[in-house]
Amino acid sequence: MLLCLSVISCSKNLKFTNSEAVPAARGNVNIDKDDNGNYALDIDILHLTEPSRLHPSKNVYVIWMETENNGIKNLGQLKSSTGFFSNTLKASFHTVTSFKPKRVFITAENDANIQTPGPQVVLTTKSR
Template identity: 40%
Template sequence: MKSMAHFKKTNLFLILLILWGFTSCSTKITFPVSAVVPAAEPAAKIGKNKEGAYEVELNVNNLALPERLSPPKKHYLVWIDTDQGIKKLGEMSNNSGMFRNRGKAAFEASTPYRPTIILVTAENDLEINFPGSHVVLKSRPFEVK
């Protein structure tokens, strides 16, 4: 019986070590409270994959629909600031379903550019190449590990 208990403890330790290894490879990004959407609770992390690209994951709770902003907009776009300038990553979608917008939005992307800041802007046009003045969320500067 003692060897079975030791086996279980060893397995639990190995599982925890593996899980810690997965989470330690990404950098958690922090955001100050937004003046535009103060109830929003952004959570982001960035990691580097085996190919050398940066994986960006952003989830926001309590995010108003862009058409409820003042002035109303149509889309939320995610951008990163890099040493090569600001790069558009894409549109952040509100999680929707039977009960559209429960205040949650999610975004995932991969980029070859090393990010230092994450921006979310509210825009009317998806085809723009530079963020407009309606910045909804802006992270604190960070360095990817």
């Protein structure tokens, strides 16, 4: 029983707030701390239109994490399992990081390999 409670207490589920850029988009971030002290992030998104349909048009969605003490980190590009986005506009993402997440957000960008986020935030969680 105690083991189950400790596993549950280490897991956080953060919902993305509604977006003005993509109002139909919905999603969440599940954060688990593993035995090594790392943080596993699982992101699931529904109804996120292709970035080329945004105004202004962009090429990719980039996932960012604001950390407790180490600034903002580019976690990578958001892709679906069947091409860029499936017909259901569903995408998921998994990563492990040693940095403690404070907030996760997604921006529309022209390049996935940038080091600072642009101004076009399409989804964000509240700070934890």
